[in-house]
Each structure stands twice: as C-alpha cells, then as structure tokens.
Amino acid sequence: MQLIKSLFCWQGFDNRQRFIVINITCFIAFIILNEIFINFKFGAIAMLLSCSSICLTATQRRLNDAQLHKNWLLAPAGSFLIVGLIITFIGHGSSYWLLLIHLLLALLLLTYASKEKKHYILGYNGPINLAEFEQRTQPSFRNTQRVEPTMHNASTVQAQINTRSQHLHTHNPEKVYSATLQTKQYSTDKQDNIDIGESIRLALFSHKNARITITVTSFLLILALVISMTFGRSPTTETIAEPTNETKNAKVDFLHRLALPDNFSLMVSPQSNIVINWQADTGEDQQIWDLATAKGDKSCQNIAFSKGESIRTYNVSVIDGDYYAYFSPLDTKAIIRSIAFKNTFSLCGYNFSLKGSQATLGKSAFYANLIEY
Numbered sequence: 001m002q003l004i005k006s007l008f009c010w011q012g013f014d015n016r017q018r019f020i021v022i023n024i025t026c027f028i029a030f031i032i033l034n035e036i037f038i039n040f041k042f043g044a045i046a047m048l049l050s051c052s053s054i055c056l057t058a059t060q061r062r063l064n065d066a067q068l069h070k071n072w073l074l075a076p077a078g079s080f081l082i083v084g085l086i087i088t089f090i091g092h093g094s095s096y097w098l099l100l101i102h103l104l105l106a107l108l109l110l111t112y113a114s115k116e117k118k119h120y121i122l123g124y125n126g127p128i129n130l131a132e133f134e135q136r137t138q139p140s141f142r143n144t145q146r147v148e149p150t151m152h153n154a155s156t157v158q159a160q161i162n163t164r165s166q167h168l169h170t171h172n173p174e175k176v177y178s179a180t181l182q183t184k185q186y187s188t189d190k191q192d193n194i195d196i197g198e199s200i201r202l203a204l205f206s207h208k209n210a211r212i213t214i215t216v217t218s219f220l221l222i223l224a225l226v227i228s229m230t231f232g233r234s235p236t237t238e239t240i241a242e243p244t245n246e247t248k249n250a251k252v253d254f255l256h257r258l259a260l261p262d263n264f265s266l267m268v269s270p271q272s273n274i275v276i277n278w279q280a281d282t283g284e285d286q287q288i289w290d291l292a293t294a295k296g297d298k299s300c301q302n303i304a305f306s307k308g309e310s311i312r313t314y315n316v317s318v319i320d321g322d323y324y325a326y327f328s329p330l331d332t333k334a335i336i337r338s339i340a341f342k343n344t345f346s347l348c349g350y351n352f353s354l355k356g357s358q359a360t361l362g363k364s365a366f367y368a369n370l371i372e373y
Helices: 002-007 016-036 041-066 074-110 151-171 173-192 196-204 210-232 329-341 357-362
Strands: 255-260 264-268 274-279 286-290 302-305 310-312 315-319 322-326 344-347 350-353
Touching (some): 016 074, 329 357
Antiparallel strands (some): 264 274, 286 315
C-alpha cells in the first residue's frame, strides 16, 4: 500500500532508475489495457487518466530530485495524455508509435543528475515510509562481542599511537606530503568527471548542435507518421453484397408460388416475405437494391401501382436470370389487395398489367384469404 502511495507522492524525490521504470511501465500498460478495453471507451479513458497521473507525479518528483524548473512538468505527462486520446479515438493500433514522443521527453529529463545525495529506497526518497522494502544486514557474531578494556591496556595503546604518529612526522615527511597530495588529486579528478547523461545532453543540445538535433528528430517523427499512414491504410475496395442463402435457394425454398397473367409470379419466403418474381434481361447474379444500406438502383426502391399508390421494397436481387423483389411482411395484405384491384404496376423499370390478376388470386386458397374486400 505504501508503495502505491509513493507513486502519487508530490513532495518526494525519484532517482533516474525509478523514473524511467515508471514511464516504461505506463507505456506498456497503456498498450495492453487499451487493447483489452478496445470496445469500452470509458474503461480506456479511465486507464489513460490513471497512467497519465502516475507519469505526472513521477515527473514532479524527478524535477524535485534534479532541482529543475516547473516548466518541465507538463511535457512528458501532457504528451502521454494527448497521444493516448489520439490512439483511443482515432488511430488505435497503428498509432502506438506516437508514444515515442512521450518516451523521448522522459529520456531527456533522465539526463539530469540528482543534485544532492539522498537515501533512496526503491529509487524513492520522501515522506512515504518505504522502510519495509529496505534490505537490512544482520551484524556478525564477532561484532556483537563486547571487550572490556582495562586502564593499563588503554594507556599502552594510546602511547603506541602517539609514538608512531610522532615517528611518522619526524622521519617520513615526504610520505605524508605524498599521501596528502594524492588525496587532493583524487578529489579534484572526481569533481572534474561529468555525468554521462549530462554529457549526452550537452552534446546534443549545445548551441552548435541544437538545430541539427531538433531537425533530425522532427524529420524522423514526420517520416514515421507518413509510413504509419501509408501502411496502416487498408485498401478501399467496393464490396458488393452477396445474395443471402435465402435468395440463392429461392426456387427451392419459396412457398405458394403463383403465376400471374403478365409473366410475373407471387411467392412467400420462409420468413413470410411476399416476393414478386419475373425474368431479367441479364444473367449476372447481383443485388440490385437493399433497404438496409439504401444503395442500388433507385427504380427498385418502390413498387408503384396505378393511381399513385406505392409500397417500399425490402430487397431486390437477380439470381439465375430472374428478379426477386422482397417486401416486408407488414405490407403483405396491402400488396395482395393492390395486385387484385389495381390495373398496372411498375418495378425496376418494368411495367406489368394486372388484368385477370384478381381471378387468379381468387383461385388460390392462400392468397384469396389475404384479399380484403
């Protein structure tokens, strides 16, 4: 629990290792969880806000540790949030590479060294107590044994130390000077050593190289964007709706087939759709009109009877050289009544006469019951 609290601590300090581990973990967690919540946008947004909050607090602790200006605060976390929203709502899998922008900013912040020596536990120093995670070494048995000194021994030891010290200063002044000089030289060399992270940053963003670094980085990002858009775009091909199994097996599955005088037939599908069938001018199987998509031949979207009455078709297809026009079961009685009492109708550019249709329908026990007088 304390470890989780430390992830949201605002006043503490994070060293380099902890900071980069947190950012990479959020990077990977976002990709995995975004794929899990691909169909649940609210879950994806909640997960994105959690990862962004952790990155924000980690950035604040890293700024505290390196004693940097607060202007750095929103750069890594803000870029993570913006890129995450783009991936969630627009790009999805093909745009995960955009997270590299956040990672580059985090790596740049990583080049700044800690300004003060602190005691870190799991890379953290601050008000949250993580002492339970600290490894403690047990003292050896020898160190636990207590030796009681005597006055005589203490005097003897002190006398020996004073004698050796006096002898060293008296007889070996060169060794003393050499040891002192080596100590000073080691301290000077240690101060002159520049941190490798700072060396990289100074090399890349010096006054001489800053423009080159920014130009190259921008070019690589634009190139990655173009490549992802090129290869991530699925080829657009026109898809023609395939006739359903019901339509392909029309001649087998239809019920109550009835031939009417002007070379067209009535039948009923297994789903209780009234179907009008007549011979087509083409032998190519295709879907002519579909109400669900509102695509196709507009002349097939309605059957127009004489005196201006029309009824919308549900689906019109050409199968094995014949037209099959489906109608909703809700319009069954209206279609049968119109065929019985109207003079003509037109559908898909074809005109049909209804002369003698009423007598033909009356001879069918099925269709005669559907006629409302």
